[in-house]
Amino acid sequence: xxxxxxxxxxxxxxxxxxxxxxxxxxxxxxxxxxxxxxxxxxxxxxxxxxxxxxxxxxxxxxxxxxxxxxxxxxxxxxxxxxxxxxxxxxxxxxxxxxxxxxxxxxxxxxxxxxxxxxxxxxxxxxxxxxxxxxxxxxxxxxxxxxxxxxxxxxxxxxxxxxxxxxxxxxxxxxxxxxxxxxxxxxxxxxxxxxxxxxxxxxxxxxxxxxxxxxxxxxxxxxxxxxxxxxxxxxxxxxxxxxxxxxxxxxxxxxxxxxxxxxxxxxxxxxxxxxxxxxxxxxxxxxxxxxxxxxxxxxxxxxxxxxxxxxxxxxxxxxxxxxxxxxxxxx
Ligand SMILES: NC(=O)c1ccc[n+]([C@@H]2O[C@H](COP(=O)([O-])OP(=O)(O)OC[C@H]3O[C@@H](n4cnc5c(N)ncnc54)[C@H](OP(=O)(O)O)[C@@H]3O)[C@@H](O)[C@H]2O)c1
Numbered sequence: 033x034x035x036x037x038x039x040x041x042x043x044x045x046x047x048x049x050x051x052x053x054x055x056x057x058x059x060x061x062x063x064x065x066x067x068x069x070x071x072x073x074x075x076x077x078x079x080x081x082x083x084x085x086x087x088x089x090x091x092x093x094x095x096x097x098x099x100x101x102x103x104x105x106x107x108x109x110x111x112x113x114x115x116x117x118x119x120x121x122x123x124x125x126x127x128x129x130x131x132x133x134x135x136x137x138x139x140x141x142x143x144x145x146x147x148x149x150x151x152x153x154x155x156x157x158x159x160x161x162x163x164x165x166x167x168x169x170x171x172x173x174x175x176x177x178x179x180x181x182x183x184x185x186x187x188x189x190x191x192x193x194x195x196x197x198x199x200x201x202x203x204x205x206x207x208x209x210x211x212x213x214x215x216x217x218x219x220x221x222x223x224x225x226x227x228x229x230x231x232x233x234x235x236x237x238x239x240x241x242x243x244x245x246x247x248x249x250x251x252x253x254x255x256x257x258x259x260x261x262x263x264x265x266x267x268x269x270x271x272x273x274x275x276x277x278x279x280x281x282x283x284x285x286x287x288x289x290x291x292x293x294x295x296x297x298x299x300x301x302x303x304x305x306x307x308x309x310x311x312x313x314x315x316x317x318x319x320x321x322x323x324x325x326x327x328x329x330x331x332x333x334x335x336x337x338x339x340x341x342x343x344x345x346x347x348x349x350x351x352x353x354x355x356x357x358x359x360x361x362x
Contacts, residue, residue, distance in 0.1 A: 034362065035132035036336035037090040041081030044340040047093060049333070055128065055136035059105040062142055064117060064135045067099040067151035071339050071358040072159050072188065073274075073347040078123065079340060082276070086126040093336065094131035095123045095300075096158035098151040101142075108139045116145040118154035120162055121307065124300045131336055133362050140304040143311040146319035156325035156357040157192065157314060163273070163299040164192035165310035167249060168200065170302075171295040172269045176201030178246035181237060181263065183207050185217035185225060186355045189273075191326035193249050194220045199322055202247075205240055207233060209352045216326065216355055237263055244268060253347070255280045261287045270294040326356030333362045 033054040038046045057063040075093050077083050098118040101111050111117065119142040123129030128136070145154045168174045180197045184190035185206030197204045198221035207228040208214035217225035226236045237245065244265030253275035260270055261283045272294060287294075299307075317323035331339050339358045345351040 033133040034333065035092050036094070036333060037092045038079055039090050041079060044079070044337045044344065047079065047337040047340060049336060052090065052092070052132065054134045057103055057105045057136040059107040061105045061136045061138055062101045062108055062111045062117070063103040064097060064099040064137055064142070065102045066097055066130065066133055066135055066362055068155035068359055068361050069094050069098075069130050069333070070096045070155045070158065070360070071343045072096065073343060075123070076340055076344040076347060077276070085124060088126070088128050091123075092129035092132050093123060093340070094129040096120050096155050097122060097130035097135050097137065098145060098154035098158070102134070111139055111142060116151070117142040118145050118151075118158055119143060120158035121300055131333060131360065141307070143308065143315060146315050149318045152327065152330065152359050152361070153318065153325045156327050156359050157318065157323065159299065160188040160192045160357070161314040161323070162302075162307050162310045163189055164196050165313055166297060166299055166302055166306065167271045167273060167295070168193065168196050169310070170306065171297060172247045172249070172271055174200050174202050174247055177203070179203045179205065179241045179244075179265070180247040180249065181205045181245045182249040183251045185220065185222050186213040186326060187251060188326070188357050189251050191220055191356055192323070194222050195323050199317060205237055205245070213355055220324070220326065234259070234263075247271065250274065254278060257281065258283050261292065264290060264292050266290050268292045272296045273298070327359055328354045328356035329358045331358060331360045333360045336360060
């Protein structure tokens with residue numbers, strides 16, 4: 033089968049697109065004929081060698097997948113050939129990645145794709161949808177009427193956080209690097225989208241939420257916690273989930289006197305039952321048209337190296353050239 037893989041960590045040019053033997057599904061696995069995959073920033077960190085985990089050799093890049101079940105292992109109970117499925121959390125913790133024509137995936141990481149949802153949309157929402165759900169529902173316990181702030185409402189995680197917070201009934205503030213991206217955020221439901229390059233974000237937040245922000249979701253890799261904690265309301269929750277090298281100062285005084293809490297998490301640590309609960313809501317909202325994946329680019333699987341270059345430039349060098357997910361198809 034064709035696959036995008038590396039044999040050594042390094043720059044995007046290390047990604048080869050070529051033939052590898054197709055995987056054999058284990059007893060508890062389904063063999064998925066891949067229809068679409070999507071890129072996440074962690075794919076680029078892994079390829080660069082920034083993530084310390086065990087990886088198979090050669091290592092097929094990528095976490096997210098959508099496609100059709102081709103065959104199932106002896107002990108698979110809930111899936112059969114022909115089922116449309118999506119999943120995430122591959123290419124991590126010793127598991128092989130998804131950027132290939134076929135992927136063998138444990139049944140417990142796969143979810144049925146609703147009839148009216150395309151493979152492209154399912155692949156685009158996978159990791160970011162589960163991440164947003166875990167942070168908002170499990171950790172922040174966002175409530176109707178609360179105010180939520182998230183940086184980058186047109187980005188992969190940000191666009192899911194904006195939409196899910198609106199589904200909960202929260203009031204949503206976000207930022208955008210251009211007026212065009214601010215318009216995307218408003219279309220996704222944001223009550224206030226601040227073009228941060230031309231407007232004063234702190235003043236805009238204070239005008240919109242004079243009593244503070246109940247949940248501050250930080251998507252930036254370099255955090256200003258003085259600022260985040262300053263905007264938190266009494267019993268506010270701070271979500272930290274990006275920037276593995278980040279070591280910012282933490283303003284303890286203003287934090288504890290407001291009874292605030294901080295939640296850090298990495299989605300790949302969440303066990304299958306937690307991810308499945310998140311995926312069930314994602315599926316329902318996708319089918320109802322309440323959750324719309326924000327797709328910035330669609331490319332061919334053969335262009336994986338170029339897709340990594342685009343994602344890495346956006347994430348690590350803040351190119352601003354991307355609005356949402358890069359989806360690739362074989
Ligand atoms: N812990 C976890 O489980 C988990 C899961 C998924 C992702 N992550 C991490 O979360 C981060 C975001 O992931 P993603 O997939 O959403 O990436 P993404 O699609 O590239 O989005 C990043 C967003 O950040 C915004 N941004 C960049 N610089 C900014 C600045 N100075 N001020 C305000 N906004 C800025 C960009 O918006 P503009 O272009 O409008 O500036 C963009 O929308 C990454 O670091 C990723 O590794 C963690």
